[in-house]
Amino acid sequence: MASDSATDLTISIDLTTSVKEAEYDDEKERDSQFKTANDIFNCIMCGECCNGFGGTYVKNEDIERISAFIHCDSAEFRAKFCNKSGSKLVLSQSENGKCIFFDSEKQCTIHPVKPRMCRNWPFILTIISHPENWNAMADSCSGMKKNIPYETLRRIVSEKIKRQETD
């Protein structure tokens, strides 16, 4: 009987090891598919993120760039195109709830100078500490691939954020 238990234990350990090895191989296989930011995100220009959920925050540097692009004074820009959200400024919305700079045909009409928040999406800092948020974000953004291994996600997002900082 004692030897049967030992055999059972050996089989059980072997099975557990095999399952773990298979999971590891699977993870490595998936990891090898995702090397750069383009492997996990490609904007399909659906405009869903311009719906204004939570607001598009604009910082002074955004305001300066956009004001220059649309040939308006930055004070005028704040008055005409921004609203307050707490202590911060967000782009105002059209009656249809879309961002004021969204056009159903042209999409983002300030694309070359759109706010950093829009340019950086979906490579945001919080993903490094909470990679599980990626799949939730992907529910409303069809350009994001789901089920990326967390370590891969952390690596790609970190690399992308470093590049964004020097842009």
Ligand code: SF4
């Ligand atoms: S929701 Fe995603 S895919 Fe659609 S426009 Fe926005 S970033 Fe691009």
Ligand code: SF4
């Ligand atoms: S600035 Fe452009 S990309 Fe950003 S929410 Fe507005 S329309 Fe969309």
